[in-house]
Structure formats: C-alpha cells, structure tokens
Amino acid sequence: MSATSTSPSSAMRRAWMAVLARTPRADLEAALNCALQGVPPPAYDWLRPPEIGLAMVRGRVGGSGDPFNLGEATVTRATLRLRTTGDTPAAVGVACHLGRDRRRAELAALADALLQMPAHHAALHQQLIEPFAAQQAAERAERRQDVAATRVEFFTMVRGD
Numbered sequence: 001m002s003a004t005s006t007s008p009s010s011a012m013r014r015a016w017m018a019v020l021a022r023t024p025r026a027d028l029e030a031a032l033n034c035a036l037q038g039v040p041p042p043a044y045d046w047l048r049p050p051e052i053g054l055a056m057v058r059g060r061v062g063g064s065g066d067p068f069n070l071g072e073a074t075v076t077r078a079t080l081r082l083r084t085t086g087d088t089p090a091a092v093g094v095a096c097h098l099g100r101d102r103r104r105a106e107l108a109a110l111a112d113a114l115l116q117m118p119a120h121h122a123a124l125h126q127q128l129i130e131p132f133a134a135q136q137a138a139e140r141a142e143r144r145q146d147v148a149a150t151r152v153e154f155f156t157m158v159r160g161d
Contacts, residue, residue: 015133017108028108031132052076076100078106079109081093
C-alpha cells in the first residue's frame with residue numbers, strides 16, 4: 001500500500017484480519033504495545049462492543065461435495081470506530097475469532113482500524129502482521145509434515161487372469 005493511499009485493498013485487509021483472528025491475545029497485546037512504541041492507543045467508540053455468540057460451522061462431503069451443517073462454534077466479535085480530529089475519515093475496525101476472549105476481539109479490532117490508517121499502516125504491518133503471518137505459516141507447514149508422515153497410501157494389486 002502506498003503512503004498516499006487512503007484505504008487498503010479488500011484482499012490485503014482480509015489477509016491481515018485472518019492473521020489477527022489466529023493470533024493469541026498475549027502475543028497480540030505485546031506486539032500492539034511494541035508497535036505503538038509505548039504511546040497509548042487512540043480513543044475509540046464502540047459500534048458493537050465485544051460480544052460472544054454462536055456461528056454455524058459448515059463442512060462439505062468429501063471436502064468438495066454437498067455442504068452440511070457440522071455444528072456450532074463459539075465466536076467473539078467486536079466493531080469500533082477510532083475518534084478523529086479534523087476532517088480525517090474515521091477508521092472502523094472489525095474483529096471476529098473463535099473462542100470467548102473479549103479483550104482479544106477488542107485488540108484485533110483496534111489493530112484492524114489502525115492498519116487502515118496510512119500513518120500507522122507500515123509500522124503495524126511490519127511489527128505485527130508479518131511476524132505472526134510467518135509464524136502461522138511455519139506452524140501450518142509443520143502440521144502438514146506431521147500429517148504427511150502418517151499418510152497411508154492404498155492401492156489395489158491386479159491379479160492375473
């Protein structure tokens with residue numbers, strides 16, 4: 001994103017929101033404090049305070065077939081708007097993650113709002129999103145390796161006439 005751009009692309013925002021949704025609260029809080037360099041975060045107003053609810057989890061038969069309802073999962077979501085001075089548009093931060101951690105939803109929504117602001121975007125992306133995205137990719141690769149090591153290949157031997 002260039003320094004003159006006012007809003008990130010939806011693909012960029014979707015990517016960093018996915019990283020924020022998977023980041024543990026302690027890591028998120030420490031990284032956000034470090035990125036803000038000890039300065040308190042800007043004031044904000046709640047559009048939707050952190051709330052806990054249920055979401056239906058859907059699956060697909062065979063991974064790509066007909067959809068079916070697998071069950072419900074607990075989720076926490078929050079939406080806030082940064083208070084602005086002057087004629088700067090207010091950034092709205094949104095967060096939704098699995099689990100019941102209200103503080104984590106607050107931190108993720110705050111990070112989302114700050115990442116939309118050109119003044120904070122570069123520092124937050126470098127100190128918050130990039131390290132956690134790399135860590136999560138490494139964890140996924142490790143899980144894939146563990147699963148691949150236990151994979152069983154089935155085959156049919158053809159008998160003669």
